[in-house]
Amino acid sequence: MKRRKLIRFLFHFVFLVLTLAWVYPLIWTVSSSLKTNREMFSGSVKLFPDKFEWSFLLPSNWGQLEEILQFDNYSRAWYIANFSQYFINTLLFTFAVVIIVITLCALTGYVLGRYDFPGKFLIMGAIIATMFIPAGYTIIPLWQLINALGLGKSMAGLVLAEAGGTHVLYILLFTAFFSRIPKELEEASQIDGAGFVRTFFTIMLPLAKPVIATTFILQFINSWNSFFVPLVFTIHRPDLRTLGVGMYSFVEDNSSDLAAMAAGATISFIPIVVIFLIFQKYFVDGIAGSVKG
């Protein structure tokens, strides 16, 4: 029995070491963002800056932390390397896309899930067919279309390119959810005198919070991390770059300032990791649903 316990303990230990090694690139990024560039080039595997001692973490020694940890990297990334601009752009871009996508998919899913009307199956079929039609390089017509609309060099064009189109998974999630709500609820609200629109906004939409949360988290992470669309659509507008694209161009121009690069990476990772940890349940439910469904 004792041996079994030992094996179990050893297994947990090995598994823990393995998972910590798994997230090491993340730990490296954060620790590098607090080092000097010279330290980084001379063996970047050490986690803590050379002058670091554990006693610095005592509250009475916090004053000295600033001398050892290079917070300067952050100000270089934020002000000089333009990460402040990239950060605001990413925030704007992400929230605009998420709001558009949730609105679109909730409206579509509600109607498809609860009502019968002529043409319903045509619309349903057209939405699902997009998953099976082989597409070529669709970014070129998209690029041409956005330019033709006169939005080629604007944030609006960037958002539209990312949010437009058909988000089949979310539509199906909303459709399935709304179709399961009992009919009595709707009838009750109609007896109370609520019309189609009011029933949707005051009764149905609040009920759909779990689906909204799932859509929010999936699309938030998607847009925050988006690279291809922002890369193509900000070619002529460096000031519209998002964090992913901004980081890429920063490294191309200043490949020697690794510490500022790490600081910039940390800046762009923190929001997404925090959002993920908060909404983890909905996120896991969402992607698990996509494989079960």
Place this chain on the structure above:
Amino acid sequence: MISKSTISEQKLVSNELERKTRKKSGLKRKHYMWCYLFLAPQIILYLTFTLWPIIGSYYFAFFNWNGIGWPTEIVGWENFVEVLKDSYFWNAFKNSFVYTFFLVIIVVPTSLIVALILNSPKLYGAAFFRTLFFLPVVLTMSIVGIIMQNMFAFEGGFMNEILLSMNIIDDPINWLGGPNLAMTSVVIVGVWKGFGIKVIYWLAGLQTLPKDIYEAAKIDGANLIQQFVYITVPLLIPFLIVITFFQTVWAFNVFDLVKTFTNGGPLFGTDMVPLYIYRYAFEMDGGLPRMGFASAAGIVYGMATMVITLILGALVRKYGKNRY
């Protein structure tokens, strides 16, 4: 007496019903209007941002076009011929398939092993471990590519340091110096980045397994390995196919990672088709963009990958129906 009252009741009910349906059909017509109004934004965006790009991606492939204005110089199949004759295209094509192949055969089984461990009731802190495995998935791929340049650095990079300290290698490896090693590095990072999501898929699959079958098997004297081979694996086949499908599609379209990690190099050793196409459409150094040619390459690649995804898709549908 009784029959009379039932008849009148029935009449009443049928009257009521009639009134209701009449009222309903009036309501219905009003509903139709709202339904179409609710759908209008989606329909408009569907036509412009989904259907048109698909059609356009075919249409533009028949033109010689630098992306300015509307294409006018029609060239027929010329672009396609040029794509099929270009050895750089076939190099990128080969690389894309090599990358996808290794990603699938590495990730699909190993992520199942991790999911089985995480699913075990004997593991403490499963949620904590799951979160750590999942973290790479939510990170920005383009930034991961840049960080990985440092992880795979020749001097002082994490990969070399850890392998040296464990005495697995005697001399540092120049990971990004040659085509084959660079491809290995890209595969390693690709595995790492997409691993967590497959673990979640497998966990979702494992949760659907009925517990009573295992109880019955235990009573019949089946050990853990027999239970795994004869119960778990057959029941998970639908999930195996779906996960393989997702991983394949994901790997075929890799762009962010190779763009920021190796930019296709060295010597085009990690050049993949999405990167190849991007160069012609948006990155013609010193030359004009060749949007028509890029479109043609996109279609050739789309068709080639479709064959594989169609086979997997057919399997998904076949096994999806016989789901336990």
